[in-house]
Amino acid sequence: MSESLFDQASIRLADAIAHVNISEDAIERLKSPKASLQVSIPVRMDDGTLKVFQGYRVRYNDLRGPTKGGIRFHPNVNMDEVQSLAFWMTFKCAAVNLPFGGAKGGVAVDPKQLSKFELERLSRGYIDAIADFMGADVDIPAPDVQTNQTIMGWMVDEYSNIQRRLCPAAITGKPLAMGGSVGRETATGLGAFFVIETLLPLLNKQREQTTVAIQGFGNVGAAIADLLSKAGYKVVAVSDSKGGIYTPQGLDVPSIISYKNSTRSFQAVYCQDSVCNLVEHTKITNEELLKLDVDILIPAALENQIKELNAHQIRAKYIFEIANGPVTPAADRILEQQGIMVFPDILVNAGGVTVSYFEWVQNRSGFYWTIEEINDRLKQSMVAETLRIWKIAEQKQISMRTAAYVHALTRLSEAIEAKGTRAYYAQ
Ligand SMILES: NC(=O)C1=CN([C@@H]2O[C@H](COP(=O)(O)OP(=O)(O)OC[C@H]3O[C@@H](n4cnc5c(N)ncnc54)[C@H](OP(=O)(O)O)[C@@H]3O)[C@@H](O)[C@H]2O)C=CC1
Numbered sequence: 001m002s003e004s005l006f007d008q009a010s011i012r013l014a015d016a017i018a019h020v021n022i023s024e025d026a027i028e029r030l031k032s033p034k035a036s037l038q039v040s041i042p043v044r045m046d047d048g049t050l051k052v053f054q055g056y057r058v059r060y061n062d063l064r065g066p067t068k069g070g071i072r073f074h075p076n077v078n079m080d081e082v083q084s085l086a087f088w089m090t091f092k093c094a095a096v097n098l099p100f101g102g103a104k105g106g107v108a109v110d111p112k113q114l115s116k117f118e119l120e121r122l123s124r125g126y127i128d129a130i131a132d133f134m135g136a137d138v139d140i141p142a143p144d145v146q147t148n149q150t151i152m153g154w155m156v157d158e159y160s161n162i163q164r165r166l167c168p169a170a171i172t173g174k175p176l177a178m179g180g181s182v183g184r185e186t187a188t189g190l191g192a193f194f195v196i197e198t199l200l201p202l203l204n205k206q207r208e209q210t211t212v213a214i215q216g217f218g219n220v221g222a223a224i225a226d227l228l229s230k231a232g233y234k235v236v237a238v239s240d241s242k243g244g245i246y247t248p249q250g251l252d253v254p255s256i257i258s259y260k261n262s263t264r265s266f267q268a269v270y271c272q273d274s275v276c277n278l279v280e281h282t283k284i285t286n287e288e289l290l291k292l293d294v295d296i297l298i299p300a301a302l303e304n305q306i307k308e309l310n311a312h313q314i315r316a317k318y319i320f321e322i323a324n325g326p327v328t329p330a331a332d333r334i335l336e337q338q339g340i341m342v343f344p345d346i347l348v349n350a351g352g353v354t355v356s357y358f359e360w361v362q363n364r365s366g367f368y369w370t371i372e373e374i375n376d377r378l379k380q381s382m383v384a385e386t387l388r389i390w391k392i393a394e395q396k397q398i399s400m401r402t403a404a405y406v407h408a409l410t411r412l413s414e415a416i417e418a419k420g421t422r423a424y425y426a427q
């Protein structure tokens with residue numbers, strides 16, 4: 001039988017346990033989710049027919065605070081994926097010391113096939129179905145793959161309607177006009193940028209001599225491409241779900257972003273006239289992008305992109321995981337043997353949930369921060385936690401991934417021990 005995504009996620013926990021002094025009780029508590037919900041969401045389509053979509057929400061662990069994590073709209077969403085993503089959120093929030101546990105949600109749907117009204121009805125229907133499972137002190141959703149500010153706006157409005165009061169802190173990643181935070185849309189990319197910038201000198205690299213390939217050109221892929229190219233890194237390849245482009249001289253990232261935004265077509269990163277005229281480039285597939293000889297490879301799309309099958313073909317020196325779970329445990333071992341360092345998702349992409357935390361704090365206090373305050377606090381946190389994890393990796397002579405899990409596990413274990421087991425047993 002093939003390994004599930006959750007089996008793979010659990011291997012990371014097992015790897016870290018060997019390096020932490022943690023009780024058997026705590027380990028047992030972390031092996032399974034607190035609660036999982038599967039819902040059917042009936043949606044009236046524009047043509048009058050009724051379609052029922054499957055939705056999911058998993059609250060993995062709330063020992064450090066209310067559970068937190070995004071909502072994904074994608075045809076491949078299923079319980080195994082959502083549970084794994086909720087597991088990763090638990091460790092991510094602990095790794096960067098947020099007072100949150102981990103959760104994730106999703107709907108099995110291709111949102112590109114829905115009209116705007118259908119999408120709104122589905123988004124509201126999802127919240128209606130999970131309303132008893134969430135709340136500002138219970139579980140706080142946010143955007144993830146193929147969801148965005150607009151969708152979070154519909155969702156928080158629906159939740160507030162159900163509760164008969166305004167509940168801005170129940171969902172983050174909202175539009176500014178509904179209590180959203182400045183800086184949330186770019187926070188995941190900016191957080192990853194701070195991680196890369198912190199590590200670059202430790203890796204003896206300089207920006208101008210550092211080539212980068214990025215898989216995925218959505219919210220976070222486009223943001224990190226923009227930040228890195230503006231800072232002087234050479235972004236040589238980008239891609240979306242249909243393929244990508246490559247040029248060894250470096251791509252003109254702002255032009256690609258503006259073309260893509262204006263056409264709303266992912267063809268934008270292909271050889272369309274306005275892009276081709278700016279720089280000569282080669283069309284490549286996503287598989288080819290992963291195998292490019294670059295300094296930094298950034299998977300910023302979906303999980304399971306680098307696996308046993310293609311790991312030995314990776315030529316990048318460093319992999320910074322912005323996507324959740326893009327490298328499998330089997331691939332990790334091959335990459336390590338090849339001397340390729342992997343900087344893990346639970347650290348690299350934690351900027352998004354960090355600014356979501358800032359949004360939640362602002363909603364609860366009713367006092368709103370400036371972009372400078374948001375970005376300064378984000379930087380402080382990302383730099384400090386990156387250096388702590390680097391130190392653990394050096395001291396224990398372990399990979400950055402295992403070090404990040406050790407760091408998170410230590411904090412989770414403290415919370416578990418502080419609370420006691422509260423186990424229901426007869427003696
Ligand atoms: N949004 C956030 O704040 C956070 C996101 N993440 C993670 O980052 C990753 C990307 O999320 P986000 O940018 O928000 O999602 P988006 O939906 O905004 O973008 C996803 C991008 O990935 C592309 N893509 C989809 N499938 C493939 C594929 N098979 N090969 C290559 N590219 C593909 C999409 O292409 P196309 O445009 O053609 O659809 C799109 O460009 C996910 O793993 C997510 O969990 C992590 C932390 C926070």
Ligand SMILES: O=C(O)CCC(=O)C(=O)O
Binds near residue numbers: 172173353
């Ligand atoms: O902003 C959030 O709360 C969650 C972001 C998220 O889903 C993630 O980090 O994977």
